Amino acid sequence: MSGLYIHIPFCVKKCNYCNFHFSTQFKYKPQLITAIGKELTLRKNELRTPLESIYFGGGTPSTLTFEELSHLFTIIRQHYDISQTTEITFEANPDDLNEEYLTFLKEQTPINRLSIGIQSFIDEDIDFMNRTHSAKDGITCIKLAKSLGFDNITIDLIYGGQTTTNERWMYSLEKAISLDIPHISSYALTVEPKTAFEAQIRKKIISHIDEERQSYQFEILRKKLTEHNYIQYEFSNFGKENFFSLHNSSYWKNKPYLGIGPSAHSFNGTNKRSWNISNNIQYIKSLENDSLNSYEEFISEKDRFNEKIMLGLRTIWGINILELEREFSSDLMKHFYKELKFLEADNKVLVNKNIVTIHPHSLFFTDGIIAQFFFVD
Template sequence: MSGIYIHIPFCKQACHYCDFHFSTSLKNKDALVKSILMEIDTRINYLPNKTIETIYFGGGTPSLLSEKEIFQILEKLYKLYNVSNNAEITLECNPDDLSDEKLKELKRLEINRLSIGLQSFDEEELIWMNRAHTAKESESSVKRAQDRGFENITIDLIYGSKFSNLTSWKKTLDKAIALQVPHISSYNLTIEEKTKLGHDFKVKKEVAIDDEKSSEMFLEMIDRLEKNEFIHYEISNFGKEGFFSKHNSNYWKGEHYLGLGPSAHSFHGTSRQWNVSNNNLYIKYLEEKSEAYFEKEILTETERFNEYILTSLRTIWGINLDYIKTNFNSDFAKNFLNQIQEYIKQETVTVKDKTYTLTEKGKLLADKIASDLFA
């Protein structure tokens, strides 16, 4: 199972919390799409003999692309790669872009999974985040997509801003459940240094919500969503049976993937590479046929092990001892078994059939436990 990720680095406006790579100037959109088409040609041997099971348009805001632009990218991928007939094709979109016409286009393009970044149903909070859509559009976009026949929809929600408390979060979750989407991704708001929010925090115009409140909201989310048939299959992701994200699950299971577009990452089993996070340079290097558009590192055994721990501990598939024994030298399994005992004792990790997963208590400490287990 392999996947292809395409990064579309444009947004209508900059959300105040976001540190992804994007530009709010769309003037290079044509040239950038051309460069992505060139990169598709150039990278033809990156996933040799692999069947492509997932294609994911992320960003940025891929719903800013025209039908023709998305078609050109998909057409080239289908022509040059062995894309499975029932591949999962996801496109991230913002609620304000999902007009009836846009949804018709996406249907024609055979996009079969929509990831709608609605983030909140609260008008004041959306304005504070500098989102480009209204609270009304958060809801209506999902309903419009469902009316157009999109079944496989995921929505993004953010919790932990100064506007959220346990009472308002319960209402948000109930609204999300009522929308009857089969998948929800939800993230605790983090204050990133190079963002407007990061700046405001630094000059004390904004304060961070305390960890205890965020933890309460996180646990409430698990409880409410699990009572409504959602499976908590990764720390930030909940899906109903049959609706887990195949694309992201592949990342977490260590499958290979090709990343196209500025800032996109690719993984090849033993090496990782990432494209330059600069639209002009990306376009320039591809035009010049220069390899300067990416950097590459060969992963050491320790790096591969740490990556495995970090990604698998966050999922319901967990860390498997036999996998460690098969893929790493015997010291890794020995050290892992020594270190994990403490977490089993603390009841933050549980073990069944040589597979170690986080308990509810452990989910609150996922990053800390993973870094303690690093080689």
């Protein structure tokens, strides 16, 4: 089974934390949607298995008009096997999800999962991030989506920001729980290069991130959601039973996926990765000439090893030692066992029936533990 990702690189406004590829200029949007449709057609034979999931990400997919989204689904149905597609996710901003738009998604498209960029239920946090919606917008659109029959909803929440006190963080979590949202993706605020936050910190307009507070809020997150029957199946993702993200799980399980649109990445499931140019105009021009401006690389054994460690240890499924032994050389396994011995002794990882997972007490330090396993020449 495979996944299909479609990148819609437009946003009404730039969030202060975001370094994804997008544009706030909509001048070339019609041409870009045409180009995405052409790329879907040109690459129709790359996936060898039926689609298990489709994911519209961005950017902001909810900037698409009814006609644009219908056009893309027409092409997908023409060229891809969606007979076994069980999850179709659509990212959206709360202020886009009015009754007319939600009714269209429900009645005129096969979309069955909404990913709503809430980020917080506190207006001060939302303003700090430079989002376009309000806390009231977030609550309203969730209630409306549920009333129209969308029961598979995930929201994003961000913790650890300069305005997010422990009390505010607890309020946002309790509000999400009270709205009976079955899946929550929650991320610590990070300061990425070339973002507004990075510039503001450099100019001392705002303070640096308080990592101790982030660690404390991470533990609040885990405790609160676990108490309400959410399962932390990946470091940043919490889902109730039967509501794990199929599409994102395919990334963590190294399944093949096809990425369509500027900056989108693809993976063949074994040893090749490719990605499209992160420039809307150049992307459009190349597809006007029936070609694709993209790059590719073949993944070395060392990099495949590191990726398998990184992806596996972020999830409850962990790393299967027997699978590693079948896939990788004795030199890599010698390194693995050496690091495993130290990390297990320090109670940073657990080993149970040949499965390695992060120790619950060390989850906030997952990235550092993963780095210790990495094989570096």
